[in-house]
Amino acid sequence: MAVAVKSVEQICRDARRASRVLARTPTGVKDAALEAIARALEARLPEILEANERDMEAGRAAEISDALLDRLRLDEERVESIAAAVRQIAALADPVGEVIDGRRLPNGLDVRKVRVPLGVVAVVYEARPNVTIDAAALCLKSGNAIVLRGSSTAAASNDALARIAAEAAVGAGLPEGAVSLVAGGGREELAELATQRESVDLIIPRGGESLKEALQAVATVPVIYAASGNCHVFVDAAADLEQALAILLNAKLQRPGVCNAAETLLVHEAIADRFVPVAAEALSEAGVTLRADDRAHALAAPAAGERAEPAGEHDWATEYLGPTLAVAIVASVDEAIEHIQRYGSGHSEAIVTLDAAAARAFQLGVDAACVYVNASTRFTDGGEFGMGAEIGNSTQKLHARGPIGLRELCTFKYLVEGDGHVRA
């Protein structure tokens, strides 16, 4: 059977039409559609695994790395956890219709500021096929139509998942066009998608720097970039050093490859000779290489041996996403703040201190999405923050900062009611 492939423009226009219906769809219908998607994923497991096997074969033939192959791979357990995530999103509170603010004006007009869906959200992502369903569930729950554009590596898996989700959604009463996937992972499709100003309200890229740069060059649709996380842990003079070590190890090691992992350790000079050797020993034992400034290097080298290297200027700005940590000694809280302002990416920053004044100065002075006192940077996450789930993490200041959850996928409108009011 010959199936006409819709153009990107047509897909987006259909999504726009669907979005007008979705914006008015009751919570119960949306939740039932999400449950239908979860069930369809379970029921059509063989179809998903077959499609995934085709991607895996192609990936092996193209000799992509084992790490990428693992990210690409689906099995029964992974599909079940994708379905479970959909059910968790269904169980969240509906952000649409929430009254954010409201008052009666002196002239008697009633004004309500009410949350409404953005409309059409495009999500552009790389290898992991689970994003197809996660992103679709978040967008549908928040009343948005979604246009997905995955990578060619996962084309068959994404196609199967998106088709199953779209069919289940329509079967449960959502409009045609609520979920769609742009066929073809090429840069032309990306450019076409990124310029549909009439029909796409927001693009969220989930992927590496090259994807972001490609988007930045062409996008006329608004984009929320989930930029990189160059996160710092600052151990203050008044830190509980045991707490500091636990927080540092957690922030660096619990999952080094993600954006809220620590990349630089800053240590107050007053406790450097006590803390740096202990930290260096624990980190080097865990396989972490330290890139340390002169003073830190002198303190770290006896414990860390070859795993203590001198830091260069570029180390302060590097997001290693792996077993490397930059280390610097600072003379004060202010110097720590100064360092973070200069090199940080505005993601997640932590101070470890028992000094209330130092904690307050750090929280006021550091300009980042999340500023921690005596806690690991690893908590920056929609799930951890009680937002239920997230579609990414924003390091920009407009619209969404930090986890992008259901509310951040919405805008608002003012509803104003009178009885013949005219302006004097």
Next chain:
Amino acid sequence: MAVAVKSVEQICRDARRASRVLARTPTGVKDAALEAIARALEARLPEILEANERDMEAGRAAEISDALLDRLRLDEERVESIAAAVRQIAALADPVGEVIDGRRLPNGLDVRKVRVPLGVVAVVYEARPNVTIDAAALCLKSGNAIVLRGSSTAAASNDALARIAAEAAVGAGLPEGAVSLVAGGGREELAELATQRESVDLIIPRGGESLKEALQAVATVPVIYAASGNCHVFVDAAADLEQALAILLNAKLQRPGVCNAAETLLVHEAIADRFVPVAAEALSEAGVTLRADDRAHALAAPAAGERAEPAGEHDWATEYLGPTLAVAIVASVDEAIEHIQRYGSGHSEAIVTLDAAAARAFQLGVDAACVYVNASTRFTDGGEFGMGAEIGNSTQKLHARGPIGLRELCTFKYLVEGDGHVRA
């Protein structure tokens, strides 16, 4: 005395430095600085008028229009009203530090979502010199440094006003660089300003479409466009026709040249033969020309005579900003919504009806910043909405929609406090 002119980049970098201090400046100090600015404007009136007279002379020599000359002109009364506006902004609640949301997480971490300044806001504007002070006062109150870029027509006036404001601000304890003006109103300065991603957080253009297009072509800094307002008044079958007429005349005539004035009248066919002739008579008497579809034209022509013209397709999409109104007959609320979705600019839309179901359908179905029931579109205004003042009106959906007041000049950050919390 030779004064070195700072480059745009240097001005923005200095503003960034000032913004770090401003973000932590207490409300009392900011309010005192605003009062000092208001007083300085009054005390240095002769200097302002002298500078303004130079712009007026140049304007007359360049034969700019009387309307533009009037917008450019300052006199004692106008300067006093500018000073009064500054005092009104000082009296508003400080948005900085407001806790927007917060909770204790199940693991015991305390999370607060707290409003903080954006940092550096650039305002690009055209002839009216009062914007120099209005925008500066709103930015300072919300803890932002401001970089102003006015038009060359008002160069001397803007320079005097910005200098007076900057000197008064610094004299009252605000940092150097909190208020600055980019010298030169050329397109190169605009392009340079619009690409200072490192030091400018937001650009707000206040001006016509050509300014917006110029920005769209070059800006890499985020921009909030205050797009045009193609606003509709829909008179439903169940409207109180007296109310409808009053609202229509107010929306069209109270101030036709602004973005929240009505540009199209939609009339339900069930009451068209009663409403259109009455409306046509009142509007034509007020000097308004109607561009009407066939049915509306037949009903309007007897009363409006030559002021009833046939509408073309382009009329539905036109923001006249003057004494012209497009008129169409629709068969239902849904058809009215459909028309507005197709041609509207998402600014302000009104339905006049006593039917609760029609009102609800209109408010749910129309995707615009402000949706009115039985009230004039002219109320879309930060002052009217109780936000105190506004720096513009946004028709985009991200970050700010509708009036851009003090809160919209802010972002937020999450402050998270624990006692050694690590992620499991």
